[in-house]
Amino acid sequence: MIFNGKAIKYGDNVDTDVIIPARYLNTIDKKELASHCMEDIDKNFVNKVQEGDIMVAGYNFGCGSSREHAHIAIKESGISLVIARSFARIFYRNSINIGLAILECDEAVDGISEGDKVEADLDNGIIYNRTTGASFKTQPFPAFIQQIITNGGLVSSIQKGDIK
């Protein structure tokens, strides 16, 4: 899996309340959720995000609630990959379960600025900053998790009989 897009960058502790405020949780409509994505920290996000863009953030991304509406909103808005220094654990497992690509990489967070063109090769665990020419190595996922991602999420893994 290879992703290409421009970087949209945020800081530490981006919580699920700002990714999708609870006042919009009275719906499960994907497009409606996406239309409010990041609204409480970045009103301009929905205007600037383009299909394939890559979100880059600091420590503890996705902390707070277990709401998968956050992943749905990010994915539906067009974001292909989130790179952070670390993820809150529920956000981390939900990402794997619904097939939202994520990577943990300190060096990439340091070496990517807002608007940079980024390419990420998930199979080989390499992130390229095409604007600056830098590249960063990440840890690949364990095989069990990689299998869920390859299957397209947890639901598909159950359908395929990988988890009984």
Added chain:
Amino acid sequence: MSMTMTQKILAAHAGLEKVEAGQLILVDLDRVLGNDITSPVAIREFEKIGATSVYDKDKVTMVMDHFAPNKDIKAATQCKMCRDFCDKHEVTHFYDVGQMGIEHALLPEKGLVVPGDVVIGADSHTCTYGALGAFSTGVGSTDMACGMATGKAWFKVPSAIKFVLKGKLNKYVSGKDVILHIIGKIGVDGALYKSMEFTGEGVQSLTIFDRLTISNMAIEAGAKNGIFEVDEQTIAYVKERSDRDFPIYKADEDAAYDETYEIDLSEIKSTVAFPHLPENTKTFDEIGDVKIDQVVIGSCTNGHYKDLAEAAEIFKGKKVAKRVRAIIIPATQDIYMKAMENGLLKIFIEAGCIVSTPTCGPCLGGYMGILAAGERAVATTNRNFVGRMGHVDSEVYLASPAVAAASAIAGKIADPVEVMK
């Protein structure tokens, strides 16, 4: 090899003699929980799987608490989706308006969790049941869907941080102050991916409700779970509510912990978390004049009878300050009833508070007490993120029921010791 409390519970549910931190395992689930916000997404995924029935109709549990009683047409539609699903699959433990309470107060009260259980819930505060010596953790709707279909979930076995408690809490200091103190110390990602295990002679001095509050906010330190060693109090509480037999797991003497903290409960002071992170804690020697507009006493964190009683002791014979709105939310119908029978509701209403039906409502900025731009609330809830209780320019200060009640009377963030002088 030795194991932590959490690791022992996970090993037993994975059919393994031993597990170690970092190992990926598939475990059997004793309960799968959802609410009116997360269950609709789970139901949509459950239907995608093509499952024809839930794995165990007595173990799947849904509680309509976040936007119930329905706050608007969309919320009503989501509750209806849950209700129809539970009717179709003959789900035993479906709690709707009339029976419902805030899920993490309701499940322990109904005896639906016993020590040694593995519980997943599509709500981040599912970690609450660690107070009863269970492994419980928040997951997303997809995990809930797959859990409902298969009765299993995958986990990476966590390492742990040990908290050795000693001593006793002072008057007007409670479990909320303990957990805020800990989060202030280790940070909002201080226990990321890890278990928090609470042990030591100090545990016995904490009521089950203090423990429920402490475990409830383990997630606010990033933890996977927050678990207490089972003692006589736990056994008495659970046996009163459940006839299930349960094993008691203790950590091995030589179990490995990433870190160990010793906490003297007698040294903990009333603690307030300032906006916009639960780790921004201050004690009263560092808090100046902070005027407030609203107080909320309730939520899965602090909506227990004990919490209401502590607030009532402070409100008794006093009045809520002018221009402060005080909202009291008993977490369950039983708590509401007991508060009525024991005269707590009268104290609250005479003081100028309102008393609401159980709901998560204002805690997550849903309804029943939303803040305008520039407003401040002291709340016994669990998160003070940007916009959590309303406008992005409003502020939430997290505190104990005693501090919240004292603040309502003083019209500013106030120490109960001062208000009761």
